[in-house]
Amino acid sequence: MREGTGERIFIKLGGSLITDKRRERRARLRVIRRLAEEIREALGERPGLRILVGHGSGSFGHAAAARTRIYEGISRPEDWWGFAEVALAAAELHMHVRRAFHAAGLPTLSIPPSAVAEAAGGIPIAFEARAFQRAWEVGLIPLTGGDVVFDRERGATILSTEAVFDALLEVLRPTRILLVGEVAGVLADGPEGHQVIPHLTPARFREILHAVGGSHGIDVTGGMRAKLEMALRWVERDPRLEVWIFSGRRPGALRDALRDPLRIQGTRITWA
Amino acid sequence: MREGTGERIFIKLGGSLITDKRRERRARLRVIRRLAEEIREALGERPGLRILVGHGSGSFGHAAAARTRIYEGISRPEDWWGFAEVALAAAELHMHVRRAFHAAGLPTLSIPPSAVAEAAGGIPIAFEARAFQRAWEVGLIPLTGGDVVFDRERGATILSTEAVFDALLEVLRPTRILLVGEVAGVLADGPEGHQVIPHLTPARFREILHAVGGSHGIDVTGGMRAKLEMALRWVERDPRLEVWIFSGRRPGALRDALRDPLRIQGTRITWA
Known part of the structure; x- marks a missing residue:
């Protein structure tokens, strides 16, 4: 990745901003579309910006996580059903964000942490960042967010968007x-x-x-x-x-x- | 991964089977649900089976790929818009499959090749298979499929489900x-x-x-x-x-x- 060519910005769109926290799985689509539009406008003026976007899970992931309690770790085989359920809920919101960005003319690359990260005791210990780097090299916007990941000690854990940013800090140097x-x-x-x-x-x-x-x-x-x-x-x-x-x-x-x-x-x- | 505990099966659900190839972005939802149901029934009888499912892109990815022509490689910056478009189209079908599997009671882990693979001259040269391995260890069904990936020579390429299986052959030993x-x-x-x-x-x-x-x-x-x-x-x-x-x-x-x-x-x- 070439550094020094401009600003490199991580943006977290909070779950409380892009979903209605009072209702399960209710995305604030108008807000999401507006935020995508604002990013597009800014990029129109400052095409040199490198942007990475992560988003919270809001009423999608959190409700599923509360119901399945997988944030307490995995102790029984059935808990993996909860893991899949939280991942799917997060993915549903992710698709809303992805479609809105695409509709605004922003080319994204979706990178779910569950596919590229592994944790131990809640802390990411392995994080395959190659796709993030390649995306920035060619001008795509990596799109990621809070997600479930495998955890060597707890079986599974939930990584917040901030934890994902944390894992990418040294690699992408925002x-x-x-x-x-x-x-x-x-x-x-x-x-x-x-x-x-x-x-x-x-x-x-x-x-x-x-x-x-x-x-x-x-x-x-x-x-x-x-x-x-x-x-x-x-x-x-x-x-x-x-x-x-x-x-x-x-x-x-x-x-x-x-x-x-x-x-x-x-x-x-x-x-x- | 423990070998020898049972059969390890890769299943490809063809794009022509799960989509209507004559109409862009038309999933055959009833067929997808039936196939998911059949897998669940088989797993009910043979819980020791390890299953990985990949699916083609059918009228989702192929139409987008034909329109954007990214299978010829990337030569202009605008082509990356086509890359994002093909990836999104493939993801839309992927979500249909994922929801159908979940509805059938099958816990999946979605692993998009665009997030974990890199190619050179159309051939995968790097493939982060950790999530596939962990999924099998805990009894989740890795769900993947044909997708765009970065290519060191061509900029980007399209990996078929068969190419993804090919890359996983030595790691997962089906x-x-x-x-x-x-x-x-x-x-x-x-x-x-x-x-x-x-x-x-x-x-x-x-x-x-x-x-x-x-x-x-x-x-x-x-x-x-x-x-x-x-x-x-x-x-x-x-x-x-x-x-x-x-x-x-x-x-x-x-x-x-x-x-x-x-x-x-x-x-x-x-x-x-």
């Missing part, structure tokens, strides 16, 4: 990672708050945690905490990398973010 | 390969004929070819010739392997073939 969800960023006033922290570094985050005495105040609950901790690890591993957490609900937000990162309204995470 | 199509077998009286040759070996095939002076008489045209030559190569590479070419149009034919190979009405290809 310059920017955009975590696009429903929430406007990391919030200073709790999960229901409105005050977005504009900039965080690993050092600044430790200071805040110390000051507020743990999980009070700043939203370090559940999904946001995991996302943020992953982002902090990423910038520690690659100090040139910028990670953004922002909302994709406003039409044009993703397009603007791809055109000019300074226009992103959200939380920027950098090493320094 | 004991039997069933090529299930619309035609009753290799025909002694030409492509429109009715006289099925019950048994062929590489030596016997060479004798016949010599006797009839090439491609006259015995059906060695087009798709059947490629299928047969591939089958002959397989049994030369593994003399313990049996390959069958038969029709899946008769309800019960695939189920019977899985229960008891001697019941297969078709052409059997063995080394001796």
Whole structure:
């Protein structure tokens, strides 16, 4: 892969953004189509961008995972039925995203983690990244997402889109990672708050945690905490990398973010 | 992978069997469901069977491939749009097959060759088979099929299901390969004929070819010739392997073939 030819961007489209979490297997098709259109517009202006898109499973994978409980690992032969069920649910949403990107004129290559990754104790230990690399070389958009994968210790595990990005970090060396969800960023006033922290570094985050005495105040609950901790690890591993957490609900937000990162309204995470 | 625990069978469901070749993107859903049901019935009786299923692209992939002409290789950047289009068309049919297998109670793992294989000059040179192996270890049915893949010389190429089986032969060591199509077998009286040759070996095939002076008489045209030559190569590479070419149009034919190979009405290809 030729580096230095331009920006290399990983985009995560959050499950809560592209599905209706209240209803099982309900994709927000209009939102998905809009996001695809925004990416196409940005690429029209900046054809040198290399883009990789991953998406959460939202009400597709999560409902199936909750029902089959395979996130607890596989202990009985029947559990593999749950594995297949979660994989199929994730694939159904994936097809919606893939069709929407294709309809927007974006040529994608679908790479399901279940076909290329293997984990141990929930951590990817093998990840065949060749197809991702080839796709970027020729100008295709690799399309991936959260998925079930085999796990040497637990039988099976679920890899989030963030875990997939994590496994690809050294191979594809993104310059920017955009975590696009429903929430406007990391919030200073709790999960229901409105005050977005504009900039965080690993050092600044430790200071805040110390000051507020743990999980009070700043939203370090559940999904946001995991996302943020992953982002902090990423910038520690690659100090040139910028990670953004922002909302994709406003039409044009993703397009603007791809055109000019300074226009992103959200939380920027950098090493320094 | 533990060998010797039972039969290991690759099944190809032909594109002409599972799609209506006269109409673009028309799956024969009832046929697909019936074939899935027959596999489930056979597995109910012989739970020790290890099964891998691949399917052709029929009127999905072929129409897209003809329109985009990517089988001639990639020469212009725009051709990659055709690559994405053929991949998406193949994936649409794949989802039909996957849903039908799931509905029949068969837990599958989808492994698209475009994500795991790379070719050079049309021949697979790299094939990440780990997911296939793990699936068999835990009792999942790997589901794959004809697909576009990257090619180091041509940019891209199309791998048939037979080419995918070819790449997996040494890794998964099938004991039997069933090529299930619309035609009753290799025909002694030409492509429109009715006289099925019950048994062929590489030596016997060479004798016949010599006797009839090439491609006259015995059906060695087009798709059947490629299928047969591939089958002959397989049994030369593994003399313990049996390959069958038969029709899946008769309800019960695939189920019977899985229960008891001697019941297969078709052409059997063995080394001796």
